[in-house]
Amino acid sequence: MGPRSERHARATAVAAAIDMATVGELLTSGTARLRKAGSESARLDAELLLGLAIGAERTAVLAHSEAPVGADAAAAYERAVVRREAGEPVAYIRGLKEFYGLAFGVDARALIPRPETELLVTEAEREVAWRLTSAPRPAGTPRLRVVDVGTGSGAIAIALATLLRRRRMLAEVSILALDCSADALRLARENAVGHAVADEIVFGEADLLPATEPRFDLILANLPYIPSAEIDRLPVAASFEPRLALDGGPDGLAVVRRLLGVLPAALTEDGTALLEIGFDQGPAAEVEVAALPGRWTCRIQADLSGLPRLATVERRSAQRSEAR
Numbered sequence: 001m002g003p004r005s006e007r008h009a010r011a012t013a014v015a016a017a018i019d020m021a022t023v024g025e026l027l028t029s030g031t032a033r034l035r036k037a038g039s040e041s042a043r044l045d046a047e048l049l050l051g052l053a054i055g056a057e058r059t060a061v062l063a064h065s066e067a068p069v070g071a072d073a074a075a076a077y078e079r080a081v082v083r084r085e086a087g088e089p090v091a092y093i094r095g096l097k098e099f100y101g102l103a104f105g106v107d108a109r110a111l112i113p114r115p116e117t118e119l120l121v122t123e124a125e126r127e128v129a130w131r132l133t134s135a136p137r138p139a140g141t142p143r144l145r146v147v148d149v150g151t152g153s154g155a156i157a158i159a160l161a162t163l164l165r166r167r168r169m170l171a172e173v174s175i176l177a178l179d180c181s182a183d184a185l186r187l188a189r190e191n192a193v194g195h196a197v198a199d200e201i202v203f204g205e206a207d208l209l210p211a212t213e214p215r216f217d218l219i220l221a222n223l224p225y226i227p228s229a230e231i232d233r234l235p236v237a238a239s240f241e242p243r244l245a246l247d248g249g250p251d252g253l254a255v256v257r258r259l260l261g262v263l264p265a266a267l268t269e270d271g272t273a274l275l276e277i278g279f280d281q282g283p284a285a286e287v288e289v290a291a292l293p294g295r296w297t298c299r300i301q302a303d304l305s306g307l308p309r310l311a312t313v314e315r316r317s318a319q320r321s322e323a324r
């Protein structure tokens, strides 16, 4: 028996003697329960929830299956497993979701940020960098105006701000983050404080984009785009998220269509809108854009899973041929 197996056997014996379950036992029983409850990621869920209960990273949970778990931690794990068995997303139970390498506080006030939205942030950063570096900006040039419409947890605006801060470009950009949900905005502000960009982003409650706002160089939006009739057929986890964050009306495009309608007034002449849409909504979005007054282009780009999800909308005169 090697030193590791000896340590394992000793710890398991100690746990049994004092009637405590080990990390490994709790993982096994939790995984079985969550699998039975319908989770497709039962083992991962159990690892994350046990990590939460014992206050350790998932890697530590994996490395110490023989360690005994104290009564308080075991009870906390039990409560977390019960919540997950009822379908609540792991991110809400942990109060945490990683997006663009940053930890965001999440709860029922806003949508859990999704990995596919990271493409929008990448493209927004590229767009800002291109605009700041492709032509001289003499002293006194106004800041680029960027808005995140339907900011939710603040994921897009905050991730973009942290990226631009790293590139020392933040001072040349003003970022506005809007949502019609006061609850979501409170969460977004908390996240901005957590990432030390609260002074760099102005948050505001609004229905899409108020007409009183000066035009924007860059409009970013991940608005609700799920057709109303499909919402009740989503996995149960989605029922814990605000309906306002998901419901895109009869064809899913009701809110996006309204935003497209204000683009002619809200975008600068060479401005760009980056909009996340459903994987099957590209053709419908192109039709909407073609109907806008003036001449517009709509380019649909695939996300990391190869699904066409990002619409880039701009005036035809603003379209640039070189890669940005």
Ligand SMILES: C[S@@+](CC[C@H](N)C(=O)[O-])C[C@H]1O[C@@H](n2cnc3c(N)ncnc32)[C@H](O)[C@@H]1O
Residues within 6 Å of the ligand: 110, 111, 112, 113, 114, 117, 149, 150, 151, 152, 153, 154, 155, 156, 178, 179, 180, 181, 184, 206, 207, 208, 221, 222, 223, 224, 225, 244, 245, 246, 255
């Ligand atoms: C799909 S969630 C996206 C949240 C966040 N941008 C993200 O990517 O994780 C859509 C957000 O749009 C907001 N929203 C829905 N309708 C809106 C409207 N008419 N005006 C402003 N915000 C709206 C919702 O409250 C929700 O926070």
